[in-house]
Amino acid sequence: MTNGMKKWMVGVLTGALAFSLTACSGGGSTGTSSNGGNGNGGAAEEKKLVIYTARDKNVVDAVIPKFKEKNPGYDVQVLTMGAQQILERVRGEKANPQADFWWGGTQSALMTAANEGLLEAVKPSFADKVPAQYKDAEGRWYGEMLLPEVIMYNSDALKKEDVPKDWDDLLDPKYKGKILIRGVLASGTMRTIYSSMIYRQDPKDPAKGYEWLKKLDANTKEYTQDPTNLYLKMARQEGVLSLWNLQDILIQKEKQKQPFDFAVPSSGVPILVDGVGVVKGAKHKESAMKFYEFLFEESLRVELAENLFQIPTRNDISKDKMPNWYKNLDLKPMNIDWAVMAEKEKEWMQYWDENIKGKGAK
Structure with a gap:
Protein backbone atom coordinates (compact mmCIF):
# COMPACT_ATOMS: atom_id res chain seq x y z
CA MET A 1 0.00 0.00 0.00
CA THR A 2 1.40 3.42 -1.00
CA ASN A 3 1.92 6.23 1.49
CA GLY A 4 -0.78 8.25 -0.29
CA MET A 5 -3.28 5.44 0.08
CA LYS A 6 -2.45 5.12 3.83
CA LYS A 7 -3.03 8.84 4.41
CA TRP A 8 -6.34 8.66 2.54
CA MET A 9 -7.61 5.76 4.72
CA VAL A 10 -6.57 7.48 7.99
CA GLY A 11 -8.45 10.58 6.91
CA VAL A 12 -11.64 8.60 6.16
CA LEU A 13 -11.51 6.76 9.48
CA THR A 14 -10.86 9.96 11.46
CA GLY A 15 -13.80 11.70 9.80
CA ALA A 16 -16.12 8.76 10.48
CA LEU A 17 -15.09 8.63 14.15
CA ALA A 18 -15.66 12.37 14.57
CA PHE A 19 -19.13 12.07 13.00
CA SER A 20 -19.99 9.16 15.30
CA LEU A 21 -18.93 11.04 18.45
CA THR A 22 -20.88 14.14 17.39
CA ALA A 23 -24.03 12.08 16.81
CA CYS A 24 -23.67 10.26 20.13
CA SER A 25 -23.19 13.51 22.02
CA GLY A 26 -26.58 14.86 20.94
CA GLY A 27 -28.44 13.38 23.94
CA GLY A 28 -25.84 14.72 26.36
CA SER A 29 -26.18 18.24 25.00
CA THR A 30 -29.95 18.12 25.41
CA GLY A 31 -29.59 16.86 28.98
CA THR A 32 -27.18 19.64 29.88
CA SER A 33 -29.41 22.38 28.55
CA SER A 34 -32.47 20.96 30.28
CA ASN A 35 -30.56 21.07 33.56
CA GLY A 36 -29.61 24.71 33.34
CA GLY A 37 -26.35 24.00 31.50
CA ASN A 38 -24.45 22.91 34.58
CA GLY A 39 -22.30 20.44 32.64
CA ASN A 40 -22.15 18.09 35.65
CA GLY A 41 -23.97 15.05 34.34
CA GLY A 42 -27.37 16.58 33.66
CA ALA A 43 -30.56 15.39 35.32
CA ALA A 44 -28.94 12.16 36.56
CA GLU A 45 -26.54 14.18 38.71
CA GLU A 46 -29.45 16.11 40.25
CA LYS A 47 -31.06 12.86 41.39
CA LYS A 48 -28.27 12.14 43.84
CA LEU A 49 -28.60 13.03 47.52
CA VAL A 50 -26.00 12.64 50.27
CA ILE A 51 -27.33 12.83 53.82
CA TYR A 52 -25.41 13.00 57.08
CA THR A 53 -27.74 11.89 59.85
CA ALA A 54 -27.82 11.37 63.60
CA ARG A 55 -31.20 9.68 63.31
CA ASP A 56 -31.82 6.20 64.71
CA LYS A 57 -31.75 3.40 62.11
CA ASN A 58 -35.47 2.81 62.72
CA VAL A 59 -36.19 6.36 61.57
CA VAL A 60 -33.92 6.16 58.53
CA ASP A 61 -35.44 2.84 57.48
CA ALA A 62 -38.94 4.28 57.80
CA VAL A 63 -38.34 7.54 55.92
CA ILE A 64 -35.86 6.92 53.10
CA PRO A 65 -37.86 4.18 51.28
CA LYS A 66 -40.95 6.45 51.36
CA PHE A 67 -38.95 9.32 49.88
CA LYS A 68 -37.55 7.09 47.12
CA GLU A 69 -41.00 5.69 46.39
CA LYS A 70 -42.38 9.20 45.97
CA ASN A 71 -39.31 10.31 44.01
CA PRO A 72 -38.26 7.41 41.75
CA GLY A 73 -34.72 7.24 40.46
CA TYR A 74 -33.01 9.02 43.34
CA ASP A 75 -29.65 7.72 44.53
CA VAL A 76 -29.79 8.44 48.26
CA GLN A 77 -26.66 7.87 50.31
CA VAL A 78 -27.03 8.06 54.10
CA LEU A 79 -24.09 8.25 56.50
CA THR A 80 -24.98 7.83 60.18
CA MET A 81 -22.95 9.42 62.98
CA GLY A 82 -23.41 11.45 66.17
CA ALA A 83 -24.73 15.00 65.87
CA GLN A 84 -21.47 16.47 67.12
CA GLN A 85 -19.54 14.32 64.65
CA ILE A 86 -21.67 15.72 61.83
CA LEU A 87 -20.76 19.26 62.85
CA GLU A 88 -17.07 18.41 62.90
CA ARG A 89 -17.25 16.63 59.54
CA VAL A 90 -19.20 19.40 57.79
CA ARG A 91 -16.76 21.91 59.27
CA GLY A 92 -13.80 19.91 57.97
CA GLU A 93 -15.36 19.65 54.50
CA LYS A 94 -16.28 23.34 54.21
CA ALA A 95 -13.96 23.95 51.26
CA ASN A 96 -15.36 20.93 49.39
CA PRO A 97 -18.76 19.86 50.84
CA GLN A 98 -19.49 16.14 50.55
CA ALA A 99 -22.96 16.18 52.14
CA ASP A 100 -26.09 17.85 50.82
CA PHE A 101 -28.40 17.55 53.81
CA TRP A 102 -27.83 17.50 57.57
CA TRP A 103 -30.60 15.43 59.14
CA GLY A 104 -30.66 15.49 62.92
CA GLY A 105 -28.70 18.07 64.87
CA THR A 106 -29.04 19.77 68.23
CA GLN A 107 -30.05 23.40 68.38
CA SER A 108 -26.62 24.28 69.75
CA ALA A 109 -24.77 22.41 66.99
CA LEU A 110 -26.93 23.94 64.25
CA MET A 111 -26.56 27.45 65.68
CA THR A 112 -22.80 26.96 65.72
CA ALA A 113 -22.84 25.65 62.14
CA ALA A 114 -24.97 28.58 60.97
CA ASN A 115 -22.65 31.09 62.61
CA GLU A 116 -19.66 29.44 60.91
CA GLY A 117 -21.28 29.70 57.49
CA LEU A 118 -21.78 25.96 57.07
CA LEU A 119 -25.52 26.01 56.30
CA GLU A 120 -27.50 27.42 53.38
CA ALA A 121 -30.26 29.99 54.00
CA VAL A 122 -33.50 28.64 52.49
CA LYS A 123 -37.24 29.21 52.84
CA PRO A 124 -39.19 25.99 52.28
CA SER A 125 -42.97 26.00 51.90
CA PHE A 126 -43.54 25.07 55.57
CA ALA A 127 -41.30 27.85 56.95
CA ASP A 128 -44.15 29.86 58.49
CA LYS A 129 -45.57 26.76 60.17
CA VAL A 130 -42.52 26.35 62.42
CA PRO A 131 -42.50 28.73 65.44
CA ALA A 132 -39.67 31.26 65.66
CA GLN A 133 -38.07 29.57 68.70
CA TYR A 134 -37.68 26.36 66.69
CA LYS A 135 -35.85 27.75 63.65
CA ASP A 136 -33.05 30.04 62.57
CA ALA A 137 -34.13 33.61 61.85
CA GLU A 138 -32.32 33.47 58.49
CA GLY A 139 -33.67 30.04 57.53
CA ARG A 140 -30.34 28.24 57.81
CA TRP A 141 -31.90 25.45 59.88
CA TYR A 142 -35.38 24.40 60.97
CA GLY A 143 -36.35 22.27 63.94
CA GLU A 144 -37.89 19.01 62.78
CA MET A 145 -38.91 17.66 66.17
CA LEU A 146 -38.65 18.23 69.91
CA LEU A 272 -33.96 19.90 72.73
CA VAL A 273 -34.88 21.23 69.31
CA ASP A 274 -33.62 18.61 66.86
CA GLY A 275 -33.26 20.13 63.44
CA VAL A 276 -32.12 19.85 59.86
CA GLY A 277 -30.45 22.00 57.24
CA VAL A 278 -28.97 22.20 53.76
CA VAL A 279 -25.18 22.16 53.72
CA LYS A 280 -23.65 25.35 52.32
CA GLY A 281 -22.33 24.68 48.83
CA ALA A 282 -24.22 21.38 48.53
CA LYS A 283 -23.57 19.71 45.20
CA HIS A 284 -27.19 18.56 45.00
CA LYS A 285 -29.14 21.41 46.57
CA GLU A 286 -32.25 20.75 44.48
CA SER A 287 -32.38 17.19 45.79
CA ALA A 288 -31.78 18.42 49.33
CA MET A 289 -34.74 20.82 49.07
CA LYS A 290 -36.97 18.05 47.76
CA PHE A 291 -36.07 15.93 50.79
CA TYR A 292 -36.62 18.97 53.07
CA GLU A 293 -40.18 19.40 51.80
CA PHE A 294 -40.91 15.67 52.06
CA LEU A 295 -39.61 15.47 55.63
CA PHE A 296 -42.03 18.14 56.87
CA GLU A 297 -45.19 16.91 55.14
CA GLU A 298 -48.05 16.72 57.64
CA SER A 299 -48.91 13.10 56.84
CA LEU A 300 -45.31 12.01 57.48
CA ARG A 301 -45.11 14.01 60.72
CA VAL A 302 -48.27 12.32 62.03
CA GLU A 303 -47.03 8.90 60.95
CA LEU A 304 -43.66 9.42 62.66
CA ALA A 305 -45.42 10.54 65.83
CA GLU A 306 -47.60 7.43 65.75
CA ASN A 307 -44.90 4.89 64.92
CA LEU A 308 -41.65 6.45 66.13
CA PHE A 309 -42.78 8.80 68.92
CA GLN A 310 -41.58 12.03 67.35
CA ILE A 311 -42.92 15.37 68.59
CA PRO A 312 -43.24 17.66 65.55
CA THR A 313 -42.33 21.35 65.59
CA ARG A 314 -45.02 22.26 63.07
CA ASN A 315 -47.76 24.18 64.92
CA ASP A 316 -50.53 23.63 62.39
CA ILE A 317 -51.07 19.92 62.96
CA SER A 318 -54.29 19.26 64.84
CA LYS A 319 -53.84 17.47 68.16
CA ASP A 320 -56.78 15.25 67.20
CA LYS A 321 -54.61 13.68 64.51
CA MET A 322 -51.86 12.84 66.97
CA PRO A 323 -51.49 9.54 68.89
CA ASN A 324 -52.59 9.03 72.50
CA TRP A 325 -49.07 8.95 73.94
CA TYR A 326 -48.59 12.49 72.64
CA LYS A 327 -51.91 13.75 73.94
CA ASN A 328 -51.16 12.37 77.43
CA LEU A 329 -47.61 13.75 77.63
CA ASP A 330 -47.08 16.18 80.50
CA LEU A 331 -43.74 17.97 80.33
Whole structure:
Protein backbone atom coordinates (compact mmCIF):
# COMPACT_ATOMS: atom_id res chain seq x y z
CA MET A 1 0.00 0.00 0.00
CA THR A 2 1.40 3.42 -1.00
CA ASN A 3 1.92 6.23 1.49
CA GLY A 4 -0.78 8.25 -0.29
CA MET A 5 -3.28 5.44 0.08
CA LYS A 6 -2.45 5.12 3.83
CA LYS A 7 -3.03 8.84 4.41
CA TRP A 8 -6.34 8.66 2.54
CA MET A 9 -7.61 5.76 4.72
CA VAL A 10 -6.57 7.48 7.99
CA GLY A 11 -8.45 10.58 6.91
CA VAL A 12 -11.64 8.60 6.16
CA LEU A 13 -11.51 6.76 9.48
CA THR A 14 -10.86 9.96 11.46
CA GLY A 15 -13.80 11.70 9.80
CA ALA A 16 -16.12 8.76 10.48
CA LEU A 17 -15.09 8.63 14.15
CA ALA A 18 -15.66 12.37 14.57
CA PHE A 19 -19.13 12.07 13.00
CA SER A 20 -19.99 9.16 15.30
CA LEU A 21 -18.93 11.04 18.45
CA THR A 22 -20.88 14.14 17.39
CA ALA A 23 -24.03 12.08 16.81
CA CYS A 24 -23.67 10.26 20.13
CA SER A 25 -23.19 13.51 22.02
CA GLY A 26 -26.58 14.86 20.94
CA GLY A 27 -28.44 13.38 23.94
CA GLY A 28 -25.84 14.72 26.36
CA SER A 29 -26.18 18.24 25.00
CA THR A 30 -29.95 18.12 25.41
CA GLY A 31 -29.59 16.86 28.98
CA THR A 32 -27.18 19.64 29.88
CA SER A 33 -29.41 22.38 28.55
CA SER A 34 -32.47 20.96 30.28
CA ASN A 35 -30.56 21.07 33.56
CA GLY A 36 -29.61 24.71 33.34
CA GLY A 37 -26.35 24.00 31.50
CA ASN A 38 -24.45 22.91 34.58
CA GLY A 39 -22.30 20.44 32.64
CA ASN A 40 -22.15 18.09 35.65
CA GLY A 41 -23.97 15.05 34.34
CA GLY A 42 -27.37 16.58 33.66
CA ALA A 43 -30.56 15.39 35.32
CA ALA A 44 -28.94 12.16 36.56
CA GLU A 45 -26.54 14.18 38.71
CA GLU A 46 -29.45 16.11 40.25
CA LYS A 47 -31.06 12.86 41.39
CA LYS A 48 -28.27 12.14 43.84
CA LEU A 49 -28.60 13.03 47.52
CA VAL A 50 -26.00 12.64 50.27
CA ILE A 51 -27.33 12.83 53.82
CA TYR A 52 -25.41 13.00 57.08
CA THR A 53 -27.74 11.89 59.85
CA ALA A 54 -27.82 11.37 63.60
CA ARG A 55 -31.20 9.68 63.31
CA ASP A 56 -31.82 6.20 64.71
CA LYS A 57 -31.75 3.40 62.11
CA ASN A 58 -35.47 2.81 62.72
CA VAL A 59 -36.19 6.36 61.57
CA VAL A 60 -33.92 6.16 58.53
CA ASP A 61 -35.44 2.84 57.48
CA ALA A 62 -38.94 4.28 57.80
CA VAL A 63 -38.34 7.54 55.92
CA ILE A 64 -35.86 6.92 53.10
CA PRO A 65 -37.86 4.18 51.28
CA LYS A 66 -40.95 6.45 51.36
CA PHE A 67 -38.95 9.32 49.88
CA LYS A 68 -37.55 7.09 47.12
CA GLU A 69 -41.00 5.69 46.39
CA LYS A 70 -42.38 9.20 45.97
CA ASN A 71 -39.31 10.31 44.01
CA PRO A 72 -38.26 7.41 41.75
CA GLY A 73 -34.72 7.24 40.46
CA TYR A 74 -33.01 9.02 43.34
CA ASP A 75 -29.65 7.72 44.53
CA VAL A 76 -29.79 8.44 48.26
CA GLN A 77 -26.66 7.87 50.31
CA VAL A 78 -27.03 8.06 54.10
CA LEU A 79 -24.09 8.25 56.50
CA THR A 80 -24.98 7.83 60.18
CA MET A 81 -22.95 9.42 62.98
CA GLY A 82 -23.41 11.45 66.17
CA ALA A 83 -24.73 15.00 65.87
CA GLN A 84 -21.47 16.47 67.12
CA GLN A 85 -19.54 14.32 64.65
CA ILE A 86 -21.67 15.72 61.83
CA LEU A 87 -20.76 19.26 62.85
CA GLU A 88 -17.07 18.41 62.90
CA ARG A 89 -17.25 16.63 59.54
CA VAL A 90 -19.20 19.40 57.79
CA ARG A 91 -16.76 21.91 59.27
CA GLY A 92 -13.80 19.91 57.97
CA GLU A 93 -15.36 19.65 54.50
CA LYS A 94 -16.28 23.34 54.21
CA ALA A 95 -13.96 23.95 51.26
CA ASN A 96 -15.36 20.93 49.39
CA PRO A 97 -18.76 19.86 50.84
CA GLN A 98 -19.49 16.14 50.55
CA ALA A 99 -22.96 16.18 52.14
CA ASP A 100 -26.09 17.85 50.82
CA PHE A 101 -28.40 17.55 53.81
CA TRP A 102 -27.83 17.50 57.57
CA TRP A 103 -30.60 15.43 59.14
CA GLY A 104 -30.66 15.49 62.92
CA GLY A 105 -28.70 18.07 64.87
CA THR A 106 -29.04 19.77 68.23
CA GLN A 107 -30.05 23.40 68.38
CA SER A 108 -26.62 24.28 69.75
CA ALA A 109 -24.77 22.41 66.99
CA LEU A 110 -26.93 23.94 64.25
CA MET A 111 -26.56 27.45 65.68
CA THR A 112 -22.80 26.96 65.72
CA ALA A 113 -22.84 25.65 62.14
CA ALA A 114 -24.97 28.58 60.97
CA ASN A 115 -22.65 31.09 62.61
CA GLU A 116 -19.66 29.44 60.91
CA GLY A 117 -21.28 29.70 57.49
CA LEU A 118 -21.78 25.96 57.07
CA LEU A 119 -25.52 26.01 56.30
CA GLU A 120 -27.50 27.42 53.38
CA ALA A 121 -30.26 29.99 54.00
CA VAL A 122 -33.50 28.64 52.49
CA LYS A 123 -37.24 29.21 52.84
CA PRO A 124 -39.19 25.99 52.28
CA SER A 125 -42.97 26.00 51.90
CA PHE A 126 -43.54 25.07 55.57
CA ALA A 127 -41.30 27.85 56.95
CA ASP A 128 -44.15 29.86 58.49
CA LYS A 129 -45.57 26.76 60.17
CA VAL A 130 -42.52 26.35 62.42
CA PRO A 131 -42.50 28.73 65.44
CA ALA A 132 -39.67 31.26 65.66
CA GLN A 133 -38.07 29.57 68.70
CA TYR A 134 -37.68 26.36 66.69
CA LYS A 135 -35.85 27.75 63.65
CA ASP A 136 -33.05 30.04 62.57
CA ALA A 137 -34.13 33.61 61.85
CA GLU A 138 -32.32 33.47 58.49
CA GLY A 139 -33.67 30.04 57.53
CA ARG A 140 -30.34 28.24 57.81
CA TRP A 141 -31.90 25.45 59.88
CA TYR A 142 -35.38 24.40 60.97
CA GLY A 143 -36.35 22.27 63.94
CA GLU A 144 -37.89 19.01 62.78
CA MET A 145 -38.91 17.66 66.17
CA LEU A 146 -38.65 18.23 69.91
CA LEU A 147 -36.66 15.85 72.10
CA PRO A 148 -37.39 15.97 75.84
CA GLU A 149 -34.41 14.70 77.85
CA VAL A 150 -35.47 12.44 80.71
CA ILE A 151 -34.27 9.75 83.13
CA MET A 152 -34.17 6.27 81.60
CA TYR A 153 -34.31 3.08 83.64
CA ASN A 154 -34.56 -0.70 83.37
CA SER A 155 -38.12 -1.50 84.42
CA ASP A 156 -37.23 -5.13 85.23
CA ALA A 157 -34.60 -4.02 87.73
CA LEU A 158 -36.24 -0.96 89.29
CA LYS A 159 -39.76 -0.31 90.50
CA LYS A 160 -41.20 3.06 89.54
CA GLU A 161 -41.11 4.25 93.15
CA ASP A 162 -37.37 3.47 93.32
CA VAL A 163 -36.48 5.58 90.29
CA PRO A 164 -34.98 9.08 90.83
CA LYS A 165 -37.73 11.71 90.83
CA ASP A 166 -35.48 14.60 89.86
CA TRP A 167 -32.00 15.27 88.51
CA ASP A 168 -30.41 15.77 91.92
CA ASP A 169 -31.63 12.35 93.06
CA LEU A 170 -29.16 10.79 90.62
CA LEU A 171 -26.36 11.89 92.96
CA ASP A 172 -27.63 9.71 95.81
CA PRO A 173 -24.89 7.19 96.81
CA LYS A 174 -27.43 4.36 96.50
CA TYR A 175 -27.15 4.70 92.72
CA LYS A 176 -23.37 4.35 92.69
CA GLY A 177 -22.30 1.92 89.94
CA LYS A 178 -25.84 1.72 88.56
CA ILE A 179 -25.66 4.53 86.01
CA LEU A 180 -24.59 4.10 82.38
CA ILE A 181 -23.98 7.13 80.17
CA ARG A 182 -23.68 7.19 76.38
CA GLY A 183 -20.25 8.66 75.44
CA VAL A 184 -20.81 12.38 75.90
CA LEU A 185 -18.58 14.27 73.47
CA ALA A 186 -19.76 12.48 70.31
CA SER A 187 -23.44 12.80 71.22
CA GLY A 188 -25.50 15.94 70.69
CA THR A 189 -28.10 14.59 73.10
CA MET A 190 -25.61 14.01 75.91
CA ARG A 191 -23.79 17.30 75.36
CA THR A 192 -27.16 19.05 75.70
CA ILE A 193 -28.09 17.16 78.86
CA TYR A 194 -24.72 17.76 80.52
CA SER A 195 -24.63 21.42 79.50
CA SER A 196 -28.17 21.78 80.86
CA MET A 197 -27.03 20.37 84.19
CA ILE A 198 -24.34 23.08 84.36
CA TYR A 199 -26.79 25.75 83.24
CA ARG A 200 -29.43 24.85 85.83
CA GLN A 201 -26.90 25.28 88.65
CA ASP A 202 -25.69 28.70 87.51
CA PRO A 203 -24.79 29.60 83.90
CA LYS A 204 -22.59 32.46 85.15
CA ASP A 205 -20.60 30.21 87.48
CA PRO A 206 -19.96 26.82 85.80
CA ALA A 207 -17.95 25.65 88.83
CA LYS A 208 -21.23 24.74 90.55
CA GLY A 209 -22.29 22.66 87.57
CA TYR A 210 -18.88 21.03 87.33
CA GLU A 211 -19.20 19.94 90.95
CA TRP A 212 -22.62 18.46 90.19
CA LEU A 213 -21.22 16.52 87.22
CA LYS A 214 -18.31 15.31 89.34
CA LYS A 215 -20.80 13.75 91.75
CA LEU A 216 -22.69 12.18 88.85
CA ASP A 217 -19.40 10.82 87.50
CA ALA A 218 -18.78 9.17 90.88
CA ASN A 219 -22.04 7.23 90.46
CA THR A 220 -21.42 6.40 86.78
CA LYS A 221 -20.26 2.88 86.06
CA GLU A 222 -19.37 3.36 82.39
CA TYR A 223 -19.53 5.72 79.41
CA THR A 224 -20.66 3.53 76.50
CA GLN A 225 -19.33 3.95 72.98
CA ASP A 226 -22.71 4.50 71.31
CA PRO A 227 -26.48 4.08 71.85
CA THR A 228 -26.42 0.44 70.74
CA ASN A 229 -23.98 -0.44 73.51
CA LEU A 230 -25.98 1.61 75.98
CA TYR A 231 -29.17 -0.33 75.19
CA LEU A 232 -27.37 -3.68 75.31
CA LYS A 233 -25.78 -3.02 78.69
CA MET A 234 -28.99 -1.57 80.11
CA ALA A 235 -30.95 -4.64 78.98
CA ARG A 236 -28.33 -6.90 80.64
CA GLN A 237 -28.63 -4.82 83.82
CA GLU A 238 -24.95 -3.95 83.76
CA GLY A 239 -26.40 -0.59 84.68
CA VAL A 240 -30.04 0.25 85.35
CA LEU A 241 -30.20 4.05 85.03
CA SER A 242 -29.27 6.54 82.34
CA LEU A 243 -30.07 9.98 80.93
CA TRP A 244 -31.47 9.92 77.41
CA ASN A 245 -34.07 11.35 75.05
CA LEU A 246 -37.71 10.34 75.34
CA GLN A 247 -38.17 9.33 71.71
CA ASP A 248 -35.41 6.73 71.63
CA ILE A 249 -36.52 5.29 74.97
CA LEU A 250 -40.05 4.81 73.64
CA ILE A 251 -38.75 3.25 70.41
CA GLN A 252 -36.70 0.75 72.39
CA LYS A 253 -39.58 0.03 74.75
CA GLU A 254 -42.44 -0.26 72.27
CA LYS A 255 -40.74 -1.38 69.05
CA GLN A 256 -37.77 -3.37 70.31
CA LYS A 257 -39.56 -4.67 73.41
CA GLN A 258 -36.70 -3.71 75.69
CA PRO A 259 -37.36 -3.50 79.46
CA PHE A 260 -36.98 0.28 79.47
CA ASP A 261 -39.12 3.09 80.83
CA PHE A 262 -38.68 6.74 81.73
CA ALA A 263 -39.23 9.23 84.53
CA VAL A 264 -39.83 12.94 83.91
CA PRO A 265 -37.74 14.99 86.39
CA SER A 266 -40.06 17.11 88.52
CA SER A 267 -38.06 20.35 88.26
CA GLY A 268 -38.25 20.41 84.47
CA VAL A 269 -36.56 18.88 81.44
CA PRO A 270 -34.37 20.26 78.68
CA ILE A 271 -36.44 20.10 75.52
CA LEU A 272 -33.96 19.90 72.73
CA VAL A 273 -34.88 21.23 69.31
CA ASP A 274 -33.62 18.61 66.86
CA GLY A 275 -33.26 20.13 63.44
CA VAL A 276 -32.12 19.85 59.86
CA GLY A 277 -30.45 22.00 57.24
CA VAL A 278 -28.97 22.20 53.76
CA VAL A 279 -25.18 22.16 53.72
CA LYS A 280 -23.65 25.35 52.32
CA GLY A 281 -22.33 24.68 48.83
CA ALA A 282 -24.22 21.38 48.53
CA LYS A 283 -23.57 19.71 45.20
CA HIS A 284 -27.19 18.56 45.00
CA LYS A 285 -29.14 21.41 46.57
CA GLU A 286 -32.25 20.75 44.48
CA SER A 287 -32.38 17.19 45.79
CA ALA A 288 -31.78 18.42 49.33
CA MET A 289 -34.74 20.82 49.07
CA LYS A 290 -36.97 18.05 47.76
CA PHE A 291 -36.07 15.93 50.79
CA TYR A 292 -36.62 18.97 53.07
CA GLU A 293 -40.18 19.40 51.80
CA PHE A 294 -40.91 15.67 52.06
CA LEU A 295 -39.61 15.47 55.63
CA PHE A 296 -42.03 18.14 56.87
CA GLU A 297 -45.19 16.91 55.14
CA GLU A 298 -48.05 16.72 57.64
CA SER A 299 -48.91 13.10 56.84
CA LEU A 300 -45.31 12.01 57.48
CA ARG A 301 -45.11 14.01 60.72
CA VAL A 302 -48.27 12.32 62.03
CA GLU A 303 -47.03 8.90 60.95
CA LEU A 304 -43.66 9.42 62.66
CA ALA A 305 -45.42 10.54 65.83
CA GLU A 306 -47.60 7.43 65.75
CA ASN A 307 -44.90 4.89 64.92
CA LEU A 308 -41.65 6.45 66.13
CA PHE A 309 -42.78 8.80 68.92
CA GLN A 310 -41.58 12.03 67.35
CA ILE A 311 -42.92 15.37 68.59
CA PRO A 312 -43.24 17.66 65.55
CA THR A 313 -42.33 21.35 65.59
CA ARG A 314 -45.02 22.26 63.07
CA ASN A 315 -47.76 24.18 64.92
CA ASP A 316 -50.53 23.63 62.39
CA ILE A 317 -51.07 19.92 62.96
CA SER A 318 -54.29 19.26 64.84
CA LYS A 319 -53.84 17.47 68.16
CA ASP A 320 -56.78 15.25 67.20
CA LYS A 321 -54.61 13.68 64.51
CA MET A 322 -51.86 12.84 66.97
CA PRO A 323 -51.49 9.54 68.89
CA ASN A 324 -52.59 9.03 72.50
CA TRP A 325 -49.07 8.95 73.94
CA TYR A 326 -48.59 12.49 72.64
CA LYS A 327 -51.91 13.75 73.94
CA ASN A 328 -51.16 12.37 77.43
CA LEU A 329 -47.61 13.75 77.63
CA ASP A 330 -47.08 16.18 80.50
CA LEU A 331 -43.74 17.97 80.33
CA LYS A 332 -42.36 20.95 82.20
CA PRO A 333 -39.68 22.63 80.06
CA MET A 334 -36.47 23.67 81.78
CA ASN A 335 -35.90 27.41 81.42
CA ILE A 336 -32.80 27.63 79.21
CA ASP A 337 -31.25 30.42 77.15
CA TRP A 338 -30.22 28.34 74.15
CA ALA A 339 -27.98 31.08 72.76
CA VAL A 340 -25.91 30.89 75.96
CA MET A 341 -25.88 27.10 75.73
CA ALA A 342 -24.63 27.23 72.15
CA GLU A 343 -21.92 29.70 73.12
CA LYS A 344 -20.72 27.83 76.21
CA GLU A 345 -21.26 24.17 75.34
CA LYS A 346 -17.85 23.54 73.77
CA GLU A 347 -16.01 25.18 76.68
CA TRP A 348 -18.07 23.36 79.31
CA MET A 349 -17.80 19.96 77.66
CA GLN A 350 -14.06 20.29 77.10
CA TYR A 351 -13.59 21.08 80.79
CA TRP A 352 -15.75 18.09 81.75
CA ASP A 353 -13.78 15.75 79.47
CA GLU A 354 -10.37 16.92 80.70
CA ASN A 355 -11.09 17.43 84.39
CA ILE A 356 -14.15 15.44 85.47
CA LYS A 357 -14.74 12.33 83.35
CA GLY A 358 -13.65 9.28 85.31
CA LYS A 359 -12.27 11.40 88.15
CA GLY A 360 -15.26 11.73 90.46
CA ALA A 361 -14.77 10.98 94.15
CA LYS A 362 -14.75 7.18 94.54
